[in-house]
Amino acid sequence: MTRPAEPAAVVEPELARFARPVRWVHGLVGALVLVCIVTAAVLYNGSLAVLVGHRHLVELVHVRCGFALPVPLLAGLVSRSYRADLRRLNRVTPRDWQWLRSRSRRDGRIPVGKFNAGQKLNGALSAGAIAVLLMSGTVMYSTGWAPLPWRTGATFVHDWSALAVGLLVVGHVRFALGDPVAMRSLRTGTVPRRWAQQEHGAWAAEHSGSPADEPRSGPGSPD
Amino acid sequence: MTADRQDRPEGAPVGRRVVLGLLGLGALGIVGGSTLQKGLSAVLEPIETRDPTGLVSLLPAGGTFRFYSVTGAVAQPDAGDYRLTMSGLVQRSGTYTLADLQAMPQTDLVRDFQCVTGWRVPHVPWSGVRLGHLLDLAGPTRAADAVRLTSFDGTYTESLTLEQARRADVLVALRMSGGPVSHDHGGPVRLHVAPMYGYKSLKWLSGIELTQGVRPGYWEGSGYSVDGWVGSSNGRDDDPTG
Structure with a gap:
């Protein structure tokens, strides 16, 4: 990502955190998941179902948005920065486990990489849950070939994983609301260096010495 | 990088x-x-x-009702405003109020309620007027061989053959589970076709029309069986509820 040179920064230097493709995937998946959750609530909750009605239309929106979910997730793979973020989310280090177990994990004493262990866990659980919902949803939708007990089983899996995903999303949104800087970074792509040093020390260290978008110096170089 | x-x-x-x-x-x-x-x-x-x-x-546990409505918000008529009309191929068309229906002989049934999507509510007590009784009052003409049921939601329709409609376990239900049929359950008056899947038991019943030939209802348009017997239709093998 290149940008026009900014005027000499008197403000706090910003670090590039999320590239444009990453932000787009996050936004699109977020929107689709929200539509799925709202329509699921209408399909599932009796009072809402009777209030809103139009069962067939609501079902159509739910199914289409559900099947659309993997599109941005897979399309993002053409972007190198997206793949790099996925790699980081995938890998959990012994330090991550230590961070998860620690009661004082937020004090910054255990240096955290670009993603903390909680974010990695959320990423893995979300991706897995989306995969499970897609699989069970496909079986539920395939009235033609799936045997009936499988469709009942798929409904069972779909219902309970949807409930789990609901809780996951509530947690995710709660953490996001608690950190406006992190939330802003998913719109603008950048974070103030001081925030990075506090929340993601090891990652900030990778960028040390270069407030620009591309880290030119390796980790551990003098500030 | x-x-x-x-x-x-x-x-x-x-x-x-x-x-x-x-x-x-x-x-x-x-x-x-x-x-x-x-x-x-x-x-x-x-x-x-x-x-x-x-x-x-x-919790998604099943064993209880799930509520389906196929159109927008459904009006809730006062008990006093409710009307059920009998029309079509009959000798005596007419309109009944809720009080008229309540004054007719009531039949009680306890049956499992089975939805075609899989959920089943055990032992639901139903009470109401046999559809057959209303048909007798109206007197179908010789040409009539089917019943078309319409809902005051404006969209939901269902159908039965005249023979099915005369069964003793097909009710115009006024009460369920010990109370009046609630709005969400399709009240104040809904159909209850005990031996068939839930979609045949039309909610918010407002019209009974005698026709020649079965005119498939709302759900049948989406591929569900016209003769929706529990356990032997829609490719399912649930225990019968008849």
């Missing part, structure tokens, strides 16, 4: 393991979930029916 390459070998690929693990669990659940679901319903159903907070009903 040098940092990424350095980051890569560090740590175990936990993310991938979690995703694959969940997928495996999901597949197991699809194959074995129907048994699990039955067990869970058996445990949760008695709790749910006695739960004053209603929180248990938020």
Whole structure:
């Protein structure tokens, strides 16, 4: 990502955190998941179902948005920065486990990489849950070939994983609301260096010495 | 990005393991979930029916009603405003109020309620006027061989052959589970076709029309069986409820 040179920064230097493709995937998946959750609530909750009605239309929106979910997730793979973020989310280090177990994990004493262990866990659980919902949803939708007990089983899996995903999303949104800087970074792509040093020390260290978008110096170089 | 390459070998690929693990669990659940679901319903159903907070009903456990409505918000008529019309190929067309229906001989039934999507509510007490009784009052003409049922939601329709409609377990239901049929359940007056899947039991009943030939109803347009017998239609093998 290149940008026009900014005027000499008197403000706090910003670090590039999320590239444009990453932000787009996050936004699109977020929107689709929200539509799925709202329509699921209408399909599932009796009072809402009777209030809103139009069962067939609501079902159509739910199914289409559900099947659309993997599109941005897979399309993002053409972007190198997206793949790099996925790699980081995938890998959990012994330090991550230590961070998860620690009661004082937020004090910054255990240096955290670009993603903390909680974010990695959320990423893995979300991706897995989306995969499970897609699989069970496909079986539920395939009235033609799936045997009936499988469709009942798929409904069972779909219902309970949807409930789990609901809780996951509530947690995710709660953490996001608690950190406006992190939330802003998913719109603008950048974070103030001081925030990075506090929340993601090891990652900030990778960028040390270069407030620009591309880290030119390796980790551990003098500030 | 040098940092990424350095980051890569560090740590175990936990993310991938979690995703694959969940997928495996999901597949197991699809194959074995129907048994699990039955067990869970058996445990949760008695709790749910006695739960004053209603929180248990938020769990996807089955064993209770789910509410389907095929159109926008459905008007809630006052009990005094409700009308049921008899029309079509009859000798005596007419209109009944709720009080008229309540004054007719009432039939009680206790049956499992089976939805074609899989959920089943055990032992639901129903009470109302036999559809056959209303047909006798109207007197179908010789040409009539089917009944078309319409809903005051403006969209939902259903159909029965005249023979099916005269069965003793087909009710114009006024009460269920010991109280009036609530709005969400399709009240004040709904159909209850005991031996058939739930979609045949039209909600918010407002019209009974005698026709020549069965005119398939709303759900049949989406591929559901016209003769929706529980256990022998729609490709399902549930225990019959008739």
